[in-house]
Amino acid sequence: MIEYRDVHKRFDVPVLAGVNLDVHEGETLSLVGTSGTGKSVLLKTTIGLIVPDRGDVKIDGESIYSDRPGALQEIRSKVRYVFQYAALFDSLNVYENVVMGIPEERAKELGRDEVLSRIVRSLEDVNLDPDIVLTKLPAELSGGMRKRVGLARAIVGEPRIILYDEPVTGLDPVNTATVNRLIMSIAERTRVTSVVVTHDIEGALEMSDRVALLDHGKLKFVGTPEEFRQSDDPLVRAFADRQAAAEAALRLMEAENDKDDDAHGALA
Amino acid sequence: MSPLVKAPARLLRAFGRACLGFSRHVGGMAVLTARIAKATVSGQVSLRMIAQQAFEMGIASLPLVIVTGILSGIVTSQQGGYQFTSSIPLYVLGSVVTSSVVLELGPVMTSFVLIGRVGARITAELGTMAVSEQIDALYSLGRDPVPFLAAPRLLAGMLTTPILVGIANAVGVFAGLVSAQATVGLGTEAFLYGARLFWHSWDLFYSLMKAEVFGFIIPIVSIHMGLITHGGAEGVGRNTTTSVVFMIISVLVLDALFPPLFLN
Numbered sequence: 001m002i003e004y005r006d007v008h009k010r011f012d013v014p015v016l017a018g019v020n021l022d023v024h025e026g027e028t029l030s031l032v033g034t035s036g037t038g039k040s041v042l043l044k045t046t047i048g049l050i051v052p053d054r055g056d057v058k059i060d061g062e063s064i065y066s067d068r069p070g071a072l073q074e075i076r077s078k079v080r081y082v083f084q085y086a087a088l089f090d091s092l093n094v095y096e097n098v099v100m101g102i103p104e105e106r107a108k109e110l111g112r113d114e115v116l117s118r119i120v121r122s123l124e125d126v127n128l129d130p131d132i133v134l135t136k137l138p139a140e141l142s143g144g145m146r147k148r149v150g151l152a153r154a155i156v157g158e159p160r161i162i163l164y165d166e167p168v169t170g171l172d173p174v175n176t177a178t179v180n181r182l183i184m185s186i187a188e189r190t191r192v193t194s195v196v197v198t199h200d201i202e203g204a205l206e207m208s209d210r211v212a213l214l215d216h217g218k219l220k221f222v223g224t225p226e227e228f229r230q231s232d233d234p235l236v237r238a239f240a241d242r243q244a245a246a247e248a249a250l251r252l253m254e255a256e257n258d259k260d261d262d263a264h265g266a267l268a
Numbered sequence: 269m270s271p272l273v274k275a276p277a278r279l280l281r282a283f284g285r286a287c288l289g290f291s292r293h294v295g296g297m298a299v300l301t302a303r304i305a306k307a308t309v310s311g312q313v314s315l316r317m318i319a320q321q322a323f324e325m326g327i328a329s330l331p332l333v334i335v336t337g338i339l340s341g342i343v344t345s346q347q348g349g350y351q352f353t354s355s356i357p358l359y360v361l362g363s364v365v366t367s368s369v370v371l372e373l374g375p376v377m378t379s380f381v382l383i384g385r386v387g388a389r390i391t392a393e394l395g396t397m398a399v400s401e402q403i404d405a406l407y408s409l410g411r412d413p414v415p416f417l418a419a420p421r422l423l424a425g426m427l428t429t430p431i432l433v434g435i436a437n438a439v440g441v442f443a444g445l446v447s448a449q450a451t452v453g454l455g456t457e458a459f460l461y462g463a464r465l466f467w468h469s470w471d472l473f474y475s476l477m478k479a480e481v482f483g484f485i486i487p488i489v490s491i492h493m494g495l496i497t498h499g500g501a502e503g504v505g506r507n508t509t510t511s512v513v514f515m516i517i518s519v520l521v522l523d524a525l526f527p528p529l530f531l532n
Contacts, residue, residue, distance in 0.1 A: 049404050076410045087405035090397070100409050153409075 001025050007055035015041050017217035028187045028194040030204035033214035039197040043163050047079050048072050077103045080159040084166045086150035088138040094149055095134045101153040122156040126182055144175035164196040201239055297492045303414045304422050312415035321424035325386050332381050337436035340373040341443030349452035358454050362462025365444035370471050374437040375478040383515045387490040391511040394494025395504040422487045429483025430476045474530055482519055489515045
């Protein structure tokens with residue numbers, strides 16, 4: 001279970017302004033919101049890649065900022081992070097990239113053959129042919145393949161939690177559907193707890209047990225996909241419904257134009 | 269505030285900001301050095317990675333180091349030959365070429381080659397890794413970038429630079445000898461007589477000591493600047509330029525500090 005308690009983070013402007021959220025064991029929660037509302041920042045606080053100014057993040061009841069020596073390392077071994085552009089290591093081939101997903105100690109325990117068979121299995125799980133990709137460098141793969149290698153790296157170590165940072169951004173509809181299906185099948189097969197930051201609302205509503213909407217650093221909505229679809233909140237409506245989104249965008253543009261007109265009038 | 273007060277105040281503020289930035293970098297490098305030392309002592313650094321980096325820095329830089337060494341020797345020899353003609357005994361040229369190459373040109377020119385070939389590459393490489401979240405990925409996978417990325421580069425730099433400087437010294441002196449023979453007709457024996465006349469064994473140690481210090485400063489600056497890169501491709505370009513400037517200044521300042529500390 002992941003617990004976010006009163007998480008605040010400020011860069012030049014406040015990004016997170018008191019986020020409280022529980023992600024339950026085995027559930028898939030999608031985090032949606034407009035760009036720049038702090039979704040990826042919240043995800044990064046989960047494994048200490050960004051340290052909140054205030055508040056706490058707990059995994060299985062232990063704060064990831066605990067003073068206990070090795071606590072963060074221990075927590076990180078339970079969690080895997082799928083980066084927006086996969087963040088594969090350029091100088092390492094696919095095998096070497098994926099093997100990094102298995103903690104060093106665990107890899108030593110398993111032995112060479114078992115490690116290789118797990119890597120092969122995880123690549124097959126993400127619909128990649130190990131015979132073709134295993135020795136390839138990331139630069140030799142397409143964007144969609146790189147994302148899938150990133151997924152394989154995340155699942156090979158059998159983590160308890162997977163954090164997905166915009167896993168379908170920049171992908172065509174076919175690859176988007178493939179990656180969304182993979183996230184769902186990984187969650188169903190392994191009962192892993194998943195937090196998915198995404199702009200793909202349809203995918204989020206399809207794959208998630210719950211959806212959370214972040215706006216200006218605060219949670220505006222947390223509920224099931226059904227509750228999300230039926231919400232009366234204008235912001236939620238704007239996300240749930242393309243027509244409502246278009247109307248909201250139009251209203252925003254009109255408001256901006258009115259502001260500009262007022263400013264020009266004042267100057268005149 | 270009058271413009272007369274404003275300008276010095278602005279200058280003072282800029283100076284303060286520069287000092288703060290410089291201190292921050294020096295502090296960052298000190299912490300990085302301590303972490304690398306800890307990772308090395310605790311045996312976390314892979315020998316394979318050190319060897320890989322040593323190959324990249326050493327063997328791959330060798331042709332350019334040899335060319336630079338040869339040219340340094342030739343230029344010193346020609347310059348000295350021109351100045352000494354009919355005023356100072358020509359065999360002194362052997363000493364001038366040997367001392368100039370061993371004490372100064374060998375270590376400094378090799379360092380400049382390494383700054384351009386290795387230092388800039390390290391900053392750009394690590395900077396790209398930082399902006400493409402590969403460093404974050406390492407942390408998220410429970411791996412520390414210090415033993416994985418920083419330590420092999422620093423150790424390889426400290427290992428290969430003295431060897432490269434030794435080679436640059438040898439080819440530089442040899443090129444000086446050949447050039448002296450070709451341009452001012454100074455024979456091999458006379459050249460070697462002059463070289464031996466003012467030779468101190470300490471000079472070679474001094475040269476290799478310089479190489480070791482430069483072999484530390486070039487990777488540590490480039491690694492530090494790479495790891496702190498942010499701001500996409502523009503950030504990588506900015507930090508690579510800053511890193512090169514920082515490395516050149518550091519090498520020149522340290523080079524100026526060496527004679528009063530170790531030659532007098």
